[in-house]
Amino acid sequence: MPGLVYVVDDDESFRxxxxxxxxxxxxxxxxxxxxxxxxxxxxxxxxPGCILLDVQIPGLSGPELQARLIELxxxxxxxxxxxxxxxxxxxxxxxxxxxxxxTKPVSSxxxxxxxxxxxxxxxxxxxxxxxxxxxxxxxxxxxxxxRQVFDLIVRGKINKQIAHELGTTERTVKAHRHQVMEKxxxxxxxxxxxxxxxxGLLDPGKM
Numbered sequence: 001m002p003g004l005v006y007v008v009d010d011d012e013s014f015r016x017x018x019x020x021x022x023x024x025x026x027x028x029x030x031x032x033x034x035x036x037x038x039x040x041x042x043x044x045x046x047x048p049g050c051i052l053l054d055v056q057i058p059g060l061s062g063p064e065l066q067a068r069l070i071e072l073x074x075x076x077x078x079x080x081x082x083x084x085x086x087x088x089x090x091x092x093x094x095x096x097x098x099x100x101x102x103t104k105p106v107s108s109x110x111x112x113x114x115x116x117x118x119x120x121x122x123x124x125x126x127x128x129x130x131x132x133x134x135x136x137x138x139x140x141x142x143x144x145x146x147r148q149v150f151d152l153i154v155r156g157k158i159n160k161q162i163a164h165e166l167g168t169t170e171r172t173v174k175a176h177r178h179q180v181m182e183k184x185x186x187x188x189x190x191x192x193x194x195x196x197x198x199x200g201l202l203d204p205g206k207m
Contacts, residue, residue, distance in 0.1 A: 003119045004028045004049035008038050008065070009081070010057045014104075018052065018111075025112055035060035039068065045075055048126075050099065050118035052111075055082040055089060063093050070096065075125050077118035081106065135195055138184050146183070149176040153189070154196040 005027050009015050015031045022029050032038045036059055043049060051069075055062040066078055077099040082089075090101045099121060100114040142150060145166075152162045159173045166173070186192050196202045 002026050002028070002048075003115070003122070004030065004044075004047050005115060006038060006043050006049065006051045006076070007031045008033075008035060008051060008057065008062070009054040010034060011054070021108055021111070022115075025108075027115070034058060035062070035065035035068075038065065042072075043074070043076055048119055048122055050077045050079060050115060050122060052079050052081060052115070055080055055086075055093075056084075063089060063096075066093060066096055066098065075122065075129070077121045077125075079114045079118050132198065135199055139195075139199065141183050142180060146176050146180050149173060150180050150184070150192070150196075151201070153177060153180065154193050154202060 010033050019029045053062045079099050080101045083104045085103045099118040159170045162173045163170045
C-alpha cells in the first residue's frame with residue numbers, strides 16, 4: 001500500500017539513502033534532520049503514513065518526540081531506527097505504541113515490512129476513528145431532551161423512571177425513545193448501549 005513516510009534522522013547520508021530506497025518502493029518521502037523540524041511541519045494525519053524515527057538525535061530525542069506526538073493526538077505509527085540497540089528504550093517505546101524497533105543497518109526487506117505493518121495499522125486506526133466520528137455526528141443530531149433520554153436509557157433506566165426523572169409522562173418518554181433509536185440508527189437497546197460504551201459515555205463515574 002503506498003503511503004507517506006516521514007524520515008527523522010540527523011545523519012544526512014542516511015536520510016538520502018533511505019529516501020532513495022523508499023522512493024524506489026513507491027513511497028512518498030519527507031525528510032527531517034531533527035524532531036523539532038517535524039513538529040514545526042506537523043505531518044498530515046489524514047493521509048496514510050508513518051514516521052521512521054532515529055532514537056538518538058540532537059535536541060529532542062526519538063522517544064521524547066514520540067511522547068510529544070502522543071500528547072498532540074497524532075495517530076501516525078512510529079518505526080524506530082537505532083545504531084545501538086538498548087533493551088530498556090526498546091521496551092519503553094513499544095509500550096508507548098511504537099510499531100517496530102529496527103537496528104541499523106537495516107535491510108530493505110525488513111524496512112519495507114515494518115513500514116507496511118505501520119501503514120496497515122494507520123488504516124485500521126483511521127477506520128475506527130471514522131466510525132466514532134460518524135457515531136458522534138448521530139449523537140449530535142439528538143435534541144437536548146432526546147439526549148437526556150439517551151443518557152438515561154443506556155444507564156438501564158426504564159420508561160417509568162425516566163418519566164419521573166424528567167417530569168414528563170411515560171407516553172412522551174416512549175416517543176422520545178423511538179426518536180432516539182431512529183436517529184441513532186439502531187434496532188435494539190443493546191446496540192444503543194454499545195454505542196455509548198464506544199463513545200466513552202458509560203465510565204463508572206457517570207453511572
